[in-house]
Amino acid sequence: MHPIPELTPLLKQLRLSGILDSLEARNREAIDRKLAFTEFLSLLIHDEVARRDNKKLSLRMRRANFRSQKTLEGFDFDRLPSLNRAAIHDLATCRFIDEKVAVLIAGPCGTGKSHLAQALGHAAARQGHDVLFSTQSQLLASLRSAAAVGTYDRRFQYLAKLPLLIIDDFGLKPLRSPDDEDFHDLIAERYERAATILTSNLDFPEWGEAFPGNKMIGAATLDRLRHGAHKIVLDGESYRGLKPGVETLRSELAKGGKIKQP
Structure with a gap:
């Protein structure tokens, strides 16, 4: 009698139905290798743990709202020779999340x-941390939308308690009231309680310019972000290079040349 049909409802009842995915293969392996019952059971349990871990990781990745599969393995360090690779790989251990400090990344457009x-968010998710990636505009828009439907407090607390919040394009648009207050309140609530990553096209001394309407709020916000923070400056050519032929076209136009029509 084949045991799998009889086991199927029992495994589902125990919420172990994932074992069915590898049960037949592991059974054949156990017979071929003459494994003991405990060794066979160990293989099945490891399969189930791996399946659950992968399922949790997939869920964390979906919730993180990453734009694409950007990982540290795919980061082109050669374009940024002045960047300290060892420091970046140390950040990828995610100790800064345990330290509950910020990582501040500044540099021109297109430098990565x-x-x-x-990539640091991906590393955090793989290590079991919940992550959210959002631009500054999207983040504040989500708070405004929540306020409009009466769920502001719930949304705010969700953002405040995330182990890692990544805010992209900080300062790209000036923070006006009440967005500057919301942003300050969020950073203040996360201060020394959770880790935050910010990216900005502004040089670090210019970050105060993101708060044109209230310099005091800006100073208080940045003071909390900078305390114990890891600072990274990306200084190099843009990854978003011109398409082939565009530079030649510009050169010809600059010389007053005529462009032949196809």
Whole structure:
């Protein structure tokens, strides 16, 4: 008698139905290798644990709202020779999450700030941390939308308690009232309680310019972000290079040349 049909409802009742995915293969392996019952059971349990871990990771990745699969393995360090690779790999251990401090990344457009931030987020998710990636505009828009439907407190607490919140494009748009107050309140609530990554096109001394309407709120916000923070400057050429032929086109136009029509 084949035992799998009889086991199927029992495993489902115990919420162990994932074992069915590898049961036949493991059974054949146990017969071929003449494994003891305990060794066979160990293989099945390890399969189930791996399946559950992968399921949790997939869920964390969906909730993280990453733009794409940007990982540290795919980051082009060669374009940024002045960047300290060892420091970046140390950040990827995610000790900064346990330290509950910020990682502040500044640099010109196209130098890989968003890629690096998401890569650190991927590393955090793989290590079991809940992560959310959002632009500054999207983050504040979500709070405004929540306020409009009476769920502001719930949304705010969710954002405040996330182990890792990644805010992309900080300062790209000036923070006006009441967004500047919401942003300050969120950073203040997360201060020394959770880790935050910010990316910005502004140089670090210019970050105060993101709060044109209230310098005092800006100073208080940045003071909390900077305390114990890891600072990274990306200084290099843009990844978003011109398409082939565009530079030649510009050169010809600059010389007053005529472009032949196809």
